[in-house]
Amino acid sequence: EAVHGKNLAVAHENRERFGRCGILAANLLSSPGAGKTALLEATLRDTHVSMPSAVIVGDLQTDNDARRLGRWGATAIQVTTGDICHLDAGMVQRAMAELDLSSLSVVYLENVGNLVCPTSFDLGESLRVALVSVTEGEDKPLKYPGAFKWADLILVTKIDLAAAVGFDRDTAITNLKRVSPAARILEVSSRSGAGMEQWYETLRGRLPARE
Amino acid sequence: EAVHGKNLAVAHENRERFGRCGILAANLLSSPGAGKTALLEATLRDTHVSMPSAVIVGDLQTDNDARRLGRWGATAIQVTTGDICHLDAGMVQRAMAELDLSSLSVVYLENVGNLVCPTSFDLGESLRVALVSVTEGEDKPLKYPGAFKWADLILVTKIDLAAAVGFDRDTAITNLKRVSPAARILEVSSRSGAGMEQWYETLRGRLPARE
Numbered sequence A, B: 001e002a003v004h005g006k007n008l009a010v011a012h013e014n015r016e017r018f019g020r021c022g023i024l025a026a027n028l029l030s031s032p033g034a035g036k037t038a039l040l041e042a043t044l045r046d047t048h049v050s051m052p053s054a055v056i057v058g059d060l061q062t063d064n065d066a067r068r069l070g071r072w073g074a075t076a077i078q079v080t081t082g083d084i085c086h087l088d089a090g091m092v093q094r095a096m097a098e099l100d101l102s103s104l105s106v107v108y109l110e111n112v113g114n115l116v117c118p119t120s121f122d123l124g125e126s127l128r129v130a131l132v133s134v135t136e137g138e139d140k141p142l143k144y145p146g147a148f149k150w151a152d153l154i155l156v157t158k159i160d161l162a163a164a165v166g167f168d169r170d171t172a173i174t175n176l177k178r179v180s181p182a183a184r185i186l187e188v189s190s191r192s193g194a195g196m197e198q199w200y201e202t203l204r205g206r207l208p209a210r211e
C-alpha cells in the first residue's frame, strides 16, 4: 500500500513532465512474446522521423529489446528489473533523465511481459495499450480482465497467423468488448503490415495539441 | 519476506502430505496462453485411468480451465485468485482438502499465467514444469530466466506451429540449455500429439515408488 502510494506520487510527477513537454507517453502491456517489441520496431521504422520518438523498455534480464529498438534511429533505454515483474514510475523517472524530452513527440514505455501486475503501477502515461496475440486463445480477456479494463486501446496482434492457428475472431472480439466496452480495438500484424496505418493514425490523434 | 516464510511453512506441509499419500505433484508454469490447459486436457484424456489424477488450477477470474479439465473424468478444482498473480501454498492446501488424496497418483497444479512471480511461491510440488510455446520467441528463456532455472522439465509447446511461425529451434534449445543446463527439455504438441508419449513417460518415471 505504501509502495503503491509512493508510486502514484512519482507517476504524477512523470505525467506533469511529459505534459509540459507536449509528449504522448504510451504504456504497452501484454504477456511475454505477444509482440510489443516487434510492433515498436515497425512503428519506429515507419514514424520516428515524422513523430520524434524514444522508448523506455523494461525486462527482467538482457538488453535484447533495447538493442532491437535502437536500430531505427530512436533512443532506446533498457531498464533491467532483476526479478521485479513490472515497470514502476521511479524506474521510468530515472530513464526519463537520460532523454532530451524537449526534442520528442512520443515516448513508448514497453512494460515487462506480464498480464497481471503492471496495471497496479501507474507510470505517468497518457495512453494505455494492451496487446493480445491470436496465438494466446480467445478467452484471455475474460481470464485476465484487469489488463483489458485498464487499456484505452487494445491491439490484437499477429493477425497474419489467424488462419494457421484457427483463430475465432468473433469470440475474441466479443470477449474484448464485454470486458472493456470503452476501449478501441485494432487488429494488427507487425509482419504483414495489416492494421498498422490505423495504429499510427491513433497515435497521431493522441498527440497533445501544439502550443 | 514474512509472506514468503509463511508460504514455505505451508508448502512443507503440502509436500509432506503429497509424499505420505504417494502422489506426484506437478506445478505447471508458463505465460498466459502457452498451452498448459490444452496439455493437461490431452494428458487427462490419455492417462487418468492408468494414473488416477486430479487438477488444481489457478486463474484470476472464471472457471473456464476447470470446466475444460473436468470433462475427462478427473476432479478439477478451480482456484480464483482475484488480482493475485500466482498460486500460493495456502490456496493449494485449501483445494487439497476437497480431494480424496488416497485415491490419486498425480495432482497437477496449473499456475496462473505468469513467467515471473509464481517461482517465488513453493506450492509443495515434487516436479516443476515450465512451458514455453514456439509462438513466443526464441529469446524468452534469456529474458525470463527465473522460470526456466526453476524448472526440472521444460516443455516447448505448439510445435505443430513451428513452420508457420518460422521457429528457430536451434536458437531456442541453445538458449534453454544455457539458462537451465540441468532441466530435461521436450518438444510437444497437444494438437498433433507429437512428443506427448515422452511427456507421459517422464510423468510415470517420476511417480513415487509404491509402498
Ligand SMILES: Nc1nc2c(ncn2[C@@H]2O[C@H](COP(=O)(O)OP(=O)(O)OP(=O)(O)O)[C@@H](O)[C@H]2O)c(=O)[nH]1
Residues within 6 Å of the ligand: A030, A031, A032, A033, A034, A035, A036, A037, A038, A039, A065, A112, A113, A114, A157, A158, A159, A160, A161, A188, A189, A190, A191, A192, B135, B136, B137, B138, B140, B143, B165
Ligand atoms: N507472425 C508474426 N509473428 C510476430 C508478430 N509480432 C511478433 N511476432 C513474433 O513473436 C515473437 C515475440 O515477439 P516480441 O516482439 O519479442 O514480443 P514481446 O511482447 O516484445 O515480448 P517480451 O518483451 O519478451 O514480453 C517473436 O518471435 C516475433 O517474431 C506478427 O505480427 N506476426
Ligand SMILES: Nc1nc2c(ncn2[C@@H]2O[C@H](COP(=O)(O)OP(=O)(O)OP(=O)(O)O)[C@@H](O)[C@H]2O)c(=O)[nH]1
Residues within 6 Å of the ligand: A135, A136, A137, A138, A140, A143, A165, B030, B031, B032, B033, B034, B035, B036, B037, B038, B039, B065, B112, B113, B114, B157, B158, B159, B160, B161, B188, B189, B190, B191, B192
Ligand atoms: N496449434 C496449437 N495450439 C495450441 C496447442 N496448445 C494450446 N493451443 C492453443 O493455444 C491457446 C491457449 O491454450 P491454453 O491451453 O488455454 O493455454 P494456457 O497456458 O492454459 O492459458 P492460461 O491458463 O490462460 O495461462 C488456445 O487457443 C489453444 O487452442 C498446440 O499444441 N498447438
Ligand SMILES: [Mg+2]
Residues within 6 Å of the ligand: A036, A037, A038, A065, A110
Ligand atoms: Mg519485448
Ligand SMILES: [Mg+2]
Residues within 6 Å of the ligand: B036, B037, B038, B065, B110
Ligand atoms: Mg489454462
Ligand SMILES: [Zn+2]
Residues within 6 Å of the ligand: A085, A086, A117, A118, B085, B117
Ligand atoms: Zn508482480
Ligand SMILES: [Zn+2]
Residues within 6 Å of the ligand: A085, A117, B085, B086, B117, B118
Ligand atoms: Zn506477482
